[in-house]
Amino acid sequence: MNPARILPVIGVVLAALLVASLTVSSQEAEAEKTAVERGAYVVQAAGGCTCHMNPGLEAFSLSGGRPIKTPFGTIYGTNLTPDPDTGIGGWSDDDFMKAMREGIGPDGKVYYPVFPYTSFTKMTDQDVLDMKAYLDTLEPVNNANKEPEFGFPYSARSTISVWRGLHFDAERFEPDSEQTDDWNRGAYLSEALAHCGECHTPRTFMGATDEDMYYAGSVEGPEGELAPNITPDEATGVGSWSIPDMTWFLQTSFKPDGDDAQGLMGEIVTHGYQYLSDADLKAIAVYLASLEAIENEVTPP
Amino acid sequence: MTLRKLLIALVALLVLGIGFTFVEAQEDDDAPEIAYRQRLMKGHGASMGSIGDFLKYKLPYGSNHVAVHAKNISEYATLIPAAFEKKIADGKTDAKPEVWDNWDDFVAKANALNVAATELSAAAAGGDMRAMMPNVKALGDACRGCHNDYRKPEEERYPR
Numbered sequence: 001m002n003p004a005r006i007l008p009v010i011g012v013v014l015a016a017l018l019v020a021s022l023t024v025s026s027q028e029a030e031a032e033k034t035a036v037e038r039g040a041y042v043v044q045a046a047g048g049c050t051c052h053m054n055p056g057l058e059a060f061s062l063s064g065g066r067p068i069k070t071p072f073g074t075i076y077g078t079n080l081t082p083d084p085d086t087g088i089g090g091w092s093d094d095d096f097m098k099a100m101r102e103g104i105g106p107d108g109k110v111y112y113p114v115f116p117y118t119s120f121t122k123m124t125d126q127d128v129l130d131m132k133a134y135l136d137t138l139e140p141v142n143n144a145n146k147e148p149e150f151g152f153p154y155s156a157r158s159t160i161s162v163w164r165g166l167h168f169d170a171e172r173f174e175p176d177s178e179q180t181d182d183w184n185r186g187a188y189l190s191e192a193l194a195h196c197g198e199c200h201t202p203r204t205f206m207g208a209t210d211e212d213m214y215y216a217g218s219v220e221g222p223e224g225e226l227a228p229n230i231t232p233d234e235a236t237g238v239g240s241w242s243i244p245d246m247t248w249f250l251q252t253s254f255k256p257d258g259d260d261a262q263g264l265m266g267e268i269v270t271h272g273y274q275y276l277s278d279a280d281l282k283a284i285a286v287y288l289a290s291l292e293a294i295e296n297e298v299t300p301p
Numbered sequence: 302m303t304l305r306k307l308l309i310a311l312v313a314l315l316v317l318g319i320g321f322t323f324v325e326a327q328e329d330d331d332a333p334e335i336a337y338r339q340r341l342m343k344g345h346g347a348s349m350g351s352i353g354d355f356l357k358y359k360l361p362y363g364s365n366h367v368a369v370h371a372k373n374i375s376e377y378a379t380l381i382p383a384a385f386e387k388k389i390a391d392g393k394t395d396a397k398p399e400v401w402d403n404w405d406d407f408v409a410k411a412n413a414l415n416v417a418a419t420e421l422s423a424a425a426a427g428g429d430m431r432a433m434m435p436n437v438k439a440l441g442d443a444c445r446g447c448h449n450d451y452r453k454p455e456e457e458r459y460p461r
Contacts, residue, residue, distance in 0.1 A: 219456070225454060225455070225456060226454070226456035245357065248353050248356070248357040251434075251438075252353070252437060252438060252441045253441055254350070254353050254441060256350060256353070257346055257350050258345070258347055258348065258349035258350030258351070258352075258353065259346045259349075260349075260441060260444045260445050260448060261445075262445060262448045262452070262455070263449065263454050266445045266449065274438065300455070300457065300458070300460075
């Protein structure tokens with residue numbers, strides 16, 4: 001064959017190869033980017049994971065150390081940055097999955113359910129892995145985790161194992177085919193990610209959420225904060241709130257009367273919920289409005 | 302009981318009684334100021350609630366409505382320092398005593414509210430609802446920024 005004829009063919013083939021490889025790598029980059037981006041959104045839906053803030057740093061960082069007061073003692077948010085020594089830098093996807101789903105660390109340690117794995121266990125595989133992809137991109141900060149300051153019997157991790165046997169089921173979220181897509185999305189967001197019930201459902205003396213009082217408000221939420229009744233009860237809950245009222249609240253923390261939510265609620269709106277899409281916030285509102293209205297006046301002790 | 306002891310007990314009771322009446326009288330004296338402060342704050346809330354209604358229901362009245370409510374808040378904000386200047390940390394108030402420990406910071410937060418509200422007012426003049434959202438959220442940060450530090454949280458508020 002005439003080399004003069006072959007050259008352009010080689011050129012075309014090379015060019016095609018080049019284009020193909022570029023497309024593949026940009027597709028990979030796209031996939032990579034979207035996993036991280038999706039993960040960032042999952043973190044926002046979880047309220048920004050603000051329990052893991054580092055109070056020692058000026059800038060917002062999930063490198064842990066924040067004290068969280070509970071009726072059982074004080075516990076400290078852990079380091080979620082990819083620092084290999086003190087954070088989750090050395091964790092495999094399976095390690096992370098096990099922590100979120102089963103509440104068990106890579107070293108086999110069972111976590112106190114202050115870490116709401118009781119909610120996160122309901123997350124989809126995809127959301128858990130996307131979350132990790134995002135956390136892996138954070139600025140690594142070296143900040144060692146602190147042991148909780150719990151009194152006996154809570155100080156013994158074996159107590160948690162007993163507790164888990166009684167109160168924890170590692171189960172995924174099951175959509176309800178009788179309900180609308182909006183409702184199912186809202187239920188998934190509230191129960192698995194946003195974990196509203198971890199604060200708004202009161203706890204039994206065993207520290208388990210009281211399922212008969214689902215979302216009916218808790219006098220002693222985390223940090224001793226009072227979390228109001230958010231069931232649709234007219235007199236004692238948010239029965240008078242419209243769907244747009246609730247959506248607006250989750251976006252701005254302003255209640256219908258123009259007053260704001262302070263403390264933990266204001267914080268998770270600021271660092272998390274406010275960034276959710278209008279459709280997702282509406283879905284949460286639709287789900288809340290469908291809950292059983294429970295009459296429960298939550299007043300300080 | 303000896304007469305001496307009885308006398309001491311009587312005097313003690315009297316002193317205690319006077320003490321209580323004094324505290325109560327003090328609280329009564331402060332009542333109008335507390336009421337005024339809280340009504341001023343409710344005014345902030347009413348304007349904020351109106352801005353919320355306008356944006357969440359996309360009411361068709363023209364964005365000058367948001368601009369006027371935001372302007373109101375910026376003007377209310379200029380009244381906060383004078384209204385809170387006198388230290389009243391007891392009685393039916395949710396103001397934390399820290400207001401008067403960190404008075405300059407409290408005033409700075411009132412000024413920050415003025416600035417944030419003025420900016421929303423200007424943004425609202427543009428008429429684009431989406432474009433107003435960052436300013437609405439900044440305004441929220443200004444309310445919450447003061448409340449987190451200087452207004453008691455839900456569980457510590459006086460019973461209503």
